[in-house]
Amino acid sequence: MSSFKSKIDARYKIQADDDDDEIGTGKHALTTDKSGKFWGNAGAGGVFYATETKKFLLPFRSAQVNEPHTWGVWGGAIDHEETPLEAIKREIEEETGYKGKYKLIPSYVYKKGDFQYHNYVVVVEKEFKPKLCWETEKSGWFGLDEFPTPLHFGLKALLPHLKEQVASFKEKVTSRYLIRASLQDWSGEWVHYSDVNKLGVYPGQFHRDPAGVYLFPKEFKTSGTCWKGKKYKFTVKVKEGAKILDLSKLSKTDLENILKKLDIPNTAEEEINADRFWDVLRNYYTNKLNSPGAWNKALRSLGYDAIFDDTDSIHVSEVQLVALTPAVLKILDVQTQNIKRGQYDRMKTHLDLLAKDLAPYGETKIDLKKKAEWGGKKLLKGSLRLLLPDEKYIDWYVEEDEANHAMRAGANYTNIEHMRDNWGSFSDSVWFDYGNEAEIKKLVDRVMKKALKKE
Numbered sequence: 001m002s003s004f005k006s007k008i009d010a011r012y013k014i015q016a017d018d019d020d021d022e023i024g025t026g027k028h029a030l031t032t033d034k035s036g037k038f039w040g041n042a043g044a045g046g047v048f049y050a051t052e053t054k055k056f057l058l059p060f061r062s063a064q065v066n067e068p069h070t071w072g073v074w075g076g077a078i079d080h081e082e083t084p085l086e087a088i089k090r091e092i093e094e095e096t097g098y099k100g101k102y103k104l105i106p107s108y109v110y111k112k113g114d115f116q117y118h119n120y121v122v123v124v125e126k127e128f129k130p131k132l133c134w135e136t137e138k139s140g141w142f143g144l145d146e147f148p149t150p151l152h153f154g155l156k157a158l159l160p161h162l163k164e165q166v167a168s169f170k171e172k173v174t175s176r177y178l179i180r181a182s183l184q185d186w187s188g189e190w191v192h193y194s195d196v197n198k199l200g201v202y203p204g205q206f207h208r209d210p211a212g213v214y215l216f217p218k219e220f221k222t223s224g225t226c227w228k229g230k231k232y233k234f235t236v237k238v239k240e241g242a243k244i245l246d247l248s249k250l251s252k253t254d255l256e257n258i259l260k261k262l263d264i265p266n267t268a269e270e271e272i273n274a275d276r277f278w279d280v281l282r283n284y285y286t287n288k289l290n291s292p293g294a295w296n297k298a299l300r301s302l303g304y305d306a307i308f309d310d311t312d313s314i315h316v317s318e319v320q321l322v323a324l325t326p327a328v329l330k331i332l333d334v335q336t337q338n339i340k341r342g343q344y345d346r347m348k349t350h351l352d353l354l355a356k357d358l359a360p361y362g363e364t365k366i367d368l369k370k371k372a373e374w375g376g377k378k379l380l381k382g383s384l385r386l387l388l389p390d391e392k393y394i395d396w397y398v399e400e401d402e403a404n405h406a407m408r409a410g411a412n413y414t415n416i417e418h419m420r421d422n423w424g425s426f427s428d429s430v431w432f433d434y435g436n437e438a439e440i441k442k443l444v445d446r447v448m449k450k451a452l453k454k455e
Contacts, residue, residue, distance in 0.1 A: 028151065028384035042422055044087035045075015045154075046107065046120035047162075048096075050127045055141040057130065059095070059153065062137040069137070072152030073119065078133075084118035084421075090265070092122060097131030100124065101275065101313075108161035109421065110154055116422060119158050121165065186238050186246075186308045186321050190215035197334065199326035201296065209282065210295035211316055213323040234338045235333040238321070242305040242328045246276040247313050261296050278313040300324050343400060344368070344436065347382040349408050350398045353437055354384060357444040358396070392416050394451065407432055407439055411447045419450050 045188045048057035060070045061101065074095045078087040085104065092098055101121040127141050143167060147159065192199065193213050201211050218235065238244070250258075253321040255277040259266050264284050266272060272280075285295035299307070305328040306321060307314070314320045323329050347368055368382045382398040395413040400406075410429025419426045428447050432439035 004363065013361070030232055037218060039114060042078045042084070043117040044078050044120070045073040045091060045176040046088055046096075046104075046122050047073050047155075047158075048102075048122045048124055049166075050141065052126050053141065055127065055143050056147075057096075057127070057141050057149065058155070059130075059132075059137045060076075060140070062135055065135050067152050069253075070150045070152040070155075071148050072155050074122075074157065075117075075119075080119075088118070088120050088122075095130075095133055095135060100128070105165075107165055107327060110157050111418075117154060118156075119160070119161075119318065129327040129392055155204070156279040159192060166413060170388075180362070186244055186306070187283040188320055189218040190236050190238075191218050192216075192236065194232045195230060196233065197232050199234060199236075199323075199331070201325065209292065210285070210299060210322065210324065211292040212296055212307070213326055213329065215321040215323065217319050217321075231336060233335045234331060235335075236331050238306060238323075239328055239330050243303050245299065245307045246302045247278070247307065247309045248311050250274065250277075258302065261302060274309075274311045275313045278309075296324050302323060342448050343380055345400055346407070347400060349435075350409065350440070351382045351384055353440050354396060354398060354409055354444070357441050358386050358448075361386060361448055388416075388451075394419075394447065406431055407436075408432075411443075414451070416451055418453065 049055075055076075059074055061068055061070050061072050075088060075091045078084060079090075082090075088104065092102070101124070105121040107119040107121050110119065119373075130136075130139055132139060133285070144163060147155075151159070177180060188264050192213055198214050201213060209433065215236065252272055255272050255274070256266065257276070259280065264280065267283060281295065281403055285291055285298070289295075299403070305325060306323045309315075309320045309322075314322070351366050352369060355366060358364050363386075365385045365387070366382070367384070368380070370380050380400075384396040384398070386393070386394045386396065392415060394411050394416065396409065396411050398407060398409045400408075408429055408431050410427060412429075414420065414426050428443065428450075430439050430443045
């Protein structure tokens with residue numbers, strides 16, 4: 001047990017759980033293969049989760065790999081100069097052949113000596129049939145309480161953490177799909193954020209899609225960080241008679257005909273669908289011509305006023321409506337968000353709540369002031385350092401998601417070695433509504449549980 005952990009336990013009588021991360025110890029005791037060796041010095045992998053059925057896709061390991069004929073995770077060794085995120089993306093395609101849209105949610109990092117294995121939950125909407133390689137004999141979709149046996153020791157170690165995590169990410173992730181499923185068309189109300197008090201098309205936009213007015217469903221919460229500082233919030237509807245390019249309702253022939261009309265070669269390696277159709281357009285207009293404006297003009301030349309996408313083709317896990325001209329939109333409401341008014345008090349309030357929950361562990365130092373960000377723009381930043389015995393510390397922060405009128409708190413650095421990954425970093429955070437003390441407390445409990453584990 002580390003000295004700083006012992007001092008905290010002695011001072012505050014905090015009893016940490018058994019170390020679940022160690023093989024052969026703790027309440028989730030495991031055994032390794034007889035050789036005691038791992039494939040490489042670090043690995044990355046995970047399990048697929050289908051939001052539609054709430055089931056996980058597991059591989060049954062073949063006789064040609066270590067720990068044969070056990071149910072495990074998809075993944076393998078991290079290549080030289082490769083990050084865990086790059087590795088899991090590569091392994092997904094190599095081991096399952098899956099090329100559709102997915103969301104990666106970091107999960108448990110398994111550790112044994114100098115070896116680390118970074119696990120992820122790979123979130124997809126629907127179940128699919130993977131194309132298996134020699135490493136996998138068969139696969140299957142299973143509910144969380146229906147996992148088959150025998151389990152690979154890595155999946156055994158992941159399972160208790162997965163059960164804790166799935167409750168938190170399930171509602172967050174599936175809410176986007178529920179909103180998407182409820183949108184049969186584009187007839188509802190949409191929201192657009194802007195720095196100026198008018199709707200317009202700006203060819204010099206920052207993203208890699210056609211110039212246009214980008215809109216979110218009114219019910220949909222944006223990620224927030226992209227919309228900080230936007231002064232105006234527009235609520236609009238699409239005018240009657242508008243011609244909409246609905247990506248979900250176009251057949252293979254429809255998609256091919258559009259490419260022909262635009263005189264763009266079909267460079268998709270596989271059979272064309274909405275996702276690959278959009279990639280072909282993006283490669284041509286963005287990568288080749290570097291012209292979102294030309295893309296907008298081309299689609300308008302075909303008579304389209306807007307694009308509706310609920311297939312994840314434009315942005316992953318987002319329902320998107322792109323108006324190619326503001327003339328097609330009817331403005332219902334314009335609000336000045338007044339996001340800066342009272343911001344200091346809101347940030348200070350939530351920093352104080354964070355400090356209160358951290359008080360049993362050590363002294364806290366709060367810093368709340370404007371700091372320069374990208375482009376020299378100054379934003380109000382709230383930070384806090386938790387001072388622990390033996391000169392250990394954890395850095396925390398609080399920031400405001402002005403676009404959604406919510407807050408974010410997190411821990412983003414520590415010098416506690418066993419909490420850091422191979423790149424020396426650590427992070428954990430949560431978004432929450434104003435004044436939600438329960439979410440702050442959950443975050444503190446989660447981070448400090450990791451801090452108090454054995455080194």
